[in-house]
Amino acid sequence: MRGYPSxxxxxxxxxxxxxxxxxxxxxxxxxxxxxxxxxxxxxxHATFTLDGPGGFELRATGDGLRHANCSDCFPGDPFSLTAxxxxxxxxxxxAGQSHDLNMEGSGGPLDLVSxxxxxxxxxxxxPLTLRAPFSLDGHLVVADWRFHDGSRGPQAFRLSGxxxxxxxxxxKGNAHSLQTVQYDVVPEPASLIxxxxxxxxxxxxxxxxx
Numbered sequence: 001m002r003g004y005p006s007x008x009x010x011x012x013x014x015x016x017x018x019x020x021x022x023x024x025x026x027x028x029x030x031x032x033x034x035x036x037x038x039x040x041x042x043x044x045h046a047t048f049t050l051d052g053p054g055g056f057e058l059r060a061t062g063d064g065l066r067h068a069n070c071s072d073c074f075p076g077d078p079f080s081l082t083a084x085x086x087x088x089x090x091x092x093x094x095a096g097q098s099h100d101l102n103m104e105g106s107g108g109p110l111d112l113v114s115x116x117x118x119x120x121x122x123x124x125x126x127p128l129t130l131r132a133p134f135s136l137d138g139h140l141v142v143a144d145w146r147f148h149d150g151s152r153g154p155q156a157f158r159l160s161g162x163x164x165x166x167x168x169x170x171x172k173g174n175a176h177s178l179q180t181v182q183y184d185v186v187p188e189p190a191s192l193i194x195x196x197x198x199x200x201x202x203x204x205x206x207x208x209x210x
Contacts, residue, residue, distance in 0.1 A: 023147065023155050026094070028052040030136060030161035035112065035183040037067075037083060046085055050159070050185065054095050058140075058159075062088020072175040079118045081132050081165040081181055085110040092142065094157070099142050110138040112183055114165050120176050128169040128176060134183055136161035161185050 035048035043063060050058040068082035090101045116132035138159035145155035163185040169176040 023145070023153065025139075025156035025158045027158045027160070028054070028056050028094075029187070030056075030159055030185050031187045033058075033161070033185040035085075035185075037181045037183075039177070039179050046088060048085075048183075050161075052159075055093060057093040058090065058101070060088045060090025060101055067178065067181075069178075072172055072177050073120055073169075074175050075120050075122045077120050079120050079130070079176075080116060081112075081114040081130065081134060081167045083112045083181065085112070092140065092157070097146060099144070101140075110136070110159075112136055112165070120169075123171045123174055123176060125171060127179075130167045130169070132165055134163055134165040136163070136183075136185065162187075 030050050030052045032052075033048065033050035035046060035050075037044050037046045039045075044067065046060075046062045048058070048060060048062075050056075062085050066084045068084075069079050070077065073079055088101070092099050092101050112134050113136075114132045114134040118130055118132075121128070136159060138157075140157045140159070142155045142157070144152050146152055147155075163183055165181060165183050167178060167181040169178050171177070
């Protein structure tokens with residue numbers, strides 16, 4: 001994959017930030033977004049948008065993807081919708097700052113984990129659609145973050161989220177071929193309760209004004 005200018009370095013979710021100047025990681029629960037993986041000419045390509053509190057936005061595309069299972073699988077094989085995005089480029093925005101994003105390496109900075117295991121059925125002429133919950137775990141590091149005191153340095157972001165994954169497999173001879181997977185982020189119930197509470201607080205104020 002060709003390189004792109006970047007202010008962001010990506011570390012795997014299990015890696016630590018080694019710089020002594022690094023600030024405390026910012027932990028964000030992703031509240032909305034769609035991540036789509038599509039197989040084109042035998043290679044997977046991803047496009048995704050993630051949103052969260054504090055004006056957090058992550059917009060990126062990537063062609064460095066690793067699916068947890070075989071790309072072409074046979075009837076009776078175990079199969080899940082777990083995948084990892086480990087390369088891509090785009091933009092990360094948070095708290096009024098925007099930085100170029102360039103994911104490189106093979107550690108797995110964005111892990112899309114689905115605990116549901118399918119057993120693939122016999123191949124037919126119709127596409128096979130599989131759906132299962134998934135969880136998102138990601139660790140991003142902005143190398144040149146602007147802090148309130150005017151200094152600059154690395155700032156880590158730890159992302160989490162949940163949602164529903166939908167995969168489509170088509171027949172390829174006597175095997176199933178994974179063509180697309182879409183990961184729709186859905187906030188956890190606790191996050192929805194907080195949002196609902198905020199709306200309930202604002203509604204009486206609005207009514208008193210009108």
